[in-house]
Each structure stands twice: as structure tokens, then as C-alpha cells.
Amino acid sequence: MLNNNVIITLTDKNEEMVVMGRGIAFQRKVGEKIEIEKIEKTFVPESGESIETISTLFKKIEPEIIEISVNIIKYAHDILKTKLSNNIYLTLTDHLNYAIQRTQEGIEMKNPLTWEIKKFYKKEYGIGLKALESIKTKLGIIMNEDEAASIALHIVNAEQDGQELGTTIKMTEIVQDILTIVRLQFGTVFDEDSFNYTRFITHLQYFVRRMLEYVEASPSDDFLFDQVKIKYPKAFECTNRINDYLVSKYQTTLSTDEQVYLTIHIQRVTSEQKTK
Incomplete structure (x- = not known):
């Protein structure tokens, strides 16, 4: 028992696990059964964790x-x-x-x-x-x-x-840097409540996560790349600046497909500001 609300017990497979619940261990002794209806949360330590680590943490x-x-x-x-x-x-x-x-x-x-x-x-x-x-x-x-x-x-x-806390922090910093590049290139203030802005942020978060996890890029579509490059030249130029930033700071190059998607998102989110 760690305290009145947290105990260590055994699973059906004889594995140690942590069980939480308000007053679950109140007036209970080691070896006694616990009341199932009082259980609010159970979990078995994940890889790299030990029951001793959990025990030490919750006791203090x-x-x-x-x-x-x-x-x-x-x-x-x-x-x-x-x-x-x-x-x-x-x-x-x-x-x-x-x-x-x-x-x-x-x-x-x-x-x-x-x-x-x-x-x-x-x-x-x-x-x-x-x-x-x-x-x-x-x-x-x-x-x-x-x-x-x-x-x-x-x-x-x-x-x-x-994932590691450091990875989340780095993701946040990279997304902010990319937004700054777009904002400075177009001289715009984003409408943070708009659908296109939210979709752009979501895309950047997933892209940066893939980048940091070194996920291999999918096969490229050269025809679509050429079309986007011609149709949205300013947005494509902005994508190139983002690519230069990633190469310089993280030694990572945007794939052809990522350049296409990024250019389209930049075009949408900046066009929205002009319309307004």
C-alpha cells in the first residue's frame, strides 16, 4: 500500500500493477482483497519503468x-x-x-x-x-x-x-519558426480562429513530428509539384524559404510531396487574409 488512494497489487497474470481509487486502501491490510467498485484507474508499468520507481514517487x-x-x-x-x-x-x-x-x-x-x-x-x-x-x-x-x-x-x-518532453518542445519551436517565416514573407496577421489556420497548424504539427521521427517520405508526384509551383509562385517561394531554414538548422530537406502540401496550405491561409 502506498497511501489510502493508491496501492500496488497483482494482475491475473501475476504482474505488479498500480491501482487508484478514492479511499481504496483505507483501513485495509496487506494481503486483503480490495473493493472492485472503488477502482478508478489501473495501470501496469510501461517499458523502462519499474514498480519501485512508482512506489518511491507516490510514497513521497x-x-x-x-x-x-x-x-x-x-x-x-x-x-x-x-x-x-x-x-x-x-x-x-x-x-x-x-x-x-x-x-x-x-x-x-x-x-x-x-x-x-x-x-x-x-x-x-x-x-x-x-x-x-x-x-x-x-x-x-x-x-x-x-x-x-x-x-x-x-x-x-x-x-x-x-514521447519525450524535449521532442514536444522542439516541435512547438519549429512550428512557430515556420509560422514566422510565412508571416514575414506575406506581411500578414493570421486569423487564429479560421478553419484554414487550424488546418495549417495541424498539418505543420504532423509534418514536424514525422520529420523528428525520420519517417520516410512517400513517392512524389512531379506533375502536381510543377502545377503548384506555377500556380502559386509566392507561396512556393515561401516554401523554399522554409526548406532553407530546415536545411540550415536541422539538416532536413522537404520532400517534393511536402513542398506541394505546404505550398497549398500557405496559399489558402494567406489568401484568406487578403479576402478579408
């Missing part, structure tokens, strides 16, 4: 913080309607514990990507704000909005099959 964290973390994750599931990596129960709980300790000591950490996170991951940032509200209500601790952005990054990681 106050039950109230674990409860806040579990509730935030449940809220994230309800809002995002997507599967989250089990790692989030460890990474987010550990982060919240450390962030709360820092705040109590008067140490505030600035997140340099707060502005980008608010733009690119609006739902996740909203979950971060909900977390701050919960911490204030339950613990009386007021945290700055940069912490909402940091919480959002952990949620984004969990959506991306538990």
Missing part, C-alpha cells in the same frame, strides 16, 4: 496532490476524447508535486513557450488552467499561468504516445 507525494493529478487526467480524457499514455500518471504527478513545492518556496519558473502553447494547444492549455483552479481550491496555492502551459505540455506528450 501528499495524497491530495495525487488526487488532484488523477482528477486532472480524468478531465483531460473527457475533454480530449483520446487515449493518453499511462506515463502521464507519473510525469504529471511528479511535475505538480515539484511545481507546488517551488511555488510555496516563492520560486516562479517562466515557461518560454507559454505564448506558443496557448496558440497551438488551446484545449490542453485550458486543461492546465483547470488544474491551477483545482490547486487553488483544494490547497489554497495560487500558481502563475506559465504553470498551465507546463501542464499542457505534459498532456500533449501523453497524447503523442508518451
Whole structure:
């Protein structure tokens, strides 16, 4: 037993797993059966994790913080309607514990990507704000909005099959750099509520993720490439600038197909501004 709300038990296959639930271990002794109806979440450690790591983490964290973390994750599931990596129960709980300790000591950490996170991951940032509200209500601790952005990054990681936090940060930076290139070339201010802008951001996020994971490009369509190059010369020129940036900073070259898709998205999102 780790605390009243978290215990370690065995699966049907005799594997150790973590079981969570409000008061699930209250007045229980080692070896006693648990009440199934009290189980809210179970998970088996993923590769690279050990039950000892989980045990050490949850033993040193106050039950109230674990409860806040579990509730935030449940809220994230309800809002995002997507599967989250089990790692989030460890990474987010550990982060919240450390962030709360820092705040109590008067140490505030600035997140340099707060502005980008608010733009690119609006739902996740909203979950971060909900977390701050919960911490204030339950613990009386007021945290700055940069912490909402940091919480959002952990949620984004969990959506991306538990990828490294550094990868998510790098993805966010590259997307922002590409948007800056487009904005400067066309001298435009994006309508961040438009469908074309949202679709453009989504495309960039998936493209950058593929790039960082070194996913091989699909066969190219040279005819479509030539057509787009002729029809949208300014957007194509912007794509070339993006390619130069990626080559210079990440030693990565856009595939022919990616140049086509990127040019079309740039044309749509910039034409929309001109129309307005």
C-alpha cells in the first residue's frame, strides 16, 4: 500500500500493477482483497519503468496532490476524447508535486513557450488552467499561468504516445519558426480562429513530428509539384524559404510531396487574409 488512494497489487497474470481509487486502501491490510467498485484507474508499468520507481514517487507525494493529478487526467480524457499514455500518471504527478513545492518556496519558473502553447494547444492549455483552479481550491496555492502551459505540455506528450518532453518542445519551436517565416514573407496577421489556420497548424504539427521521427517520405508526384509551383509562385517561394531554414538548422530537406502540401496550405491561409 502506498497511501489510502493508491496501492500496488497483482494482475491475473501475476504482474505488479498500480491501482487508484478514492479511499481504496483505507483501513485495509496487506494481503486483503480490495473493493472492485472503488477502482478508478489501473495501470501496469510501461517499458523502462519499474514498480519501485512508482512506489518511491507516490510514497513521497501528499495524497491530495495525487488526487488532484488523477482528477486532472480524468478531465483531460473527457475533454480530449483520446487515449493518453499511462506515463502521464507519473510525469504529471511528479511535475505538480515539484511545481507546488517551488511555488510555496516563492520560486516562479517562466515557461518560454507559454505564448506558443496557448496558440497551438488551446484545449490542453485550458486543461492546465483547470488544474491551477483545482490547486487553488483544494490547497489554497495560487500558481502563475506559465504553470498551465507546463501542464499542457505534459498532456500533449501523453497524447503523442508518451514521447519525450524535449521532442514536444522542439516541435512547438519549429512550428512557430515556420509560422514566422510565412508571416514575414506575406506581411500578414493570421486569423487564429479560421478553419484554414487550424488546418495549417495541424498539418505543420504532423509534418514536424514525422520529420523528428525520420519517417520516410512517400513517392512524389512531379506533375502536381510543377502545377503548384506555377500556380502559386509566392507561396512556393515561401516554401523554399522554409526548406532553407530546415536545411540550415536541422539538416532536413522537404520532400517534393511536402513542398506541394505546404505550398497549398500557405496559399489558402494567406489568401484568406487578403479576402478579408
